[in-house]
Amino acid sequence: AHLKLSSSKTHRANKVLYIGGLKMLLSTGSSPWNHRQIVLWDPEDLSEPLYEEDLDGSAGVLFPFYDPDTQMLYLAGKGDGTIRCYELSSEKPYISFLTEYRSPLPQKGLGVMPKRGLDVRSCEVFRFYRLVPVSDLVEPLSMFVPRKESGVFQEDLYPMTAGNQAALTAQEWLQGIDRDPVLMSLKPEARVENPYGEVSP
The missing domain is CATH 2.40.10 (Thrombin, subunit H)
Structure with missing residues (x-):
């Protein structure tokens, strides 16, 4: 382009x-x-x-x-x-x-871990999976924010984020319906109910 x-x-x-x-x-x-x-x-x-x-x-x-x-x-x-x-x-x-x-090892491609899979107690904010062809391996690489109080959930680093619950059925999407994603908290033990109700596949 x-x-x-x-x-x-x-x-x-x-x-x-x-x-x-x-x-x-x-x-x-x-x-x-x-x-x-x-x-x-x-x-x-x-x-x-x-x-x-x-x-x-x-x-x-x-x-x-x-x-x-x-x-x-x-x-x-x-x-x-x-x-x-x-x-x-x-x-x-x-x-x-x-x-x-x-x-020193070049990457051929990268994938990322969904936010709900991060280690929030160690202030991990992003995780890559590097495809390193030289070594024939997939290498995890984490990004951390340094904090004095490690092990404590940091509210400012982890706002409500898109979760793994569907906001729409396939039929609703085909009908042109639009909804915001269902948000979830990354705080351990927290659970947020789907405001749209349970969506069947």
């Missing part, structure tokens, strides 16, 4: 995410000089990016992973061992670099 800018530059987008809570589009791709880029857009006006940054000259595709609960963005490069971590905001400069993970 090509996103045309008013300055007549071209951003060649490989991946695009809709950042719903912030009402933005995020694209990863490359510049005319083949630098890997991240770009933030206003979906109502694509003539000019809100934010644009050249990252490096690597050729691998950047996979974006976004956590809407914490507004954290993770960028993982295919063919390298780097995962960058950012925080997104609705106000300028919109994106702030936080930290970076580097491994």
Whole structure:
């Protein structure tokens, strides 16, 4: 895909995410000089990016992973061992670099653990599963937020999040019905009832 800018530059987008809570589009791709880029857009006006940054000259595709609960963005490069971590905001400069993970073993692909599978007592906020072809293994990689009181549930790190209960039946979806996801608490022992009632498959 090509996103045309008013300055007549071209951003060649490989991946695009809709950042719903912030009402933005995020694209990863490359510049005319083949630098890997991240770009933030206003979906109502694509003539000019809100934010644009050249990252490096690597050729691998950047996979974006976004956590809407914490507004954290993770960028993982295919063919390298780097995962960058950012925080997104609705106000300028919109994106702030936080930290970076580097491994000498490149990843070919990545999967993520659903939020309900995280270890909340150790302040784990994201978990990747890196496909490392060099070693023929799937390597778990956890992201933690350092806190003095480890072992205590941190309310600010774990707001209500999308759970594993369906909000719609397939028939309702085909009829065009739209509902917000059923939220759940990540606090141990907590359980939230489905406000739509139990949905049969």
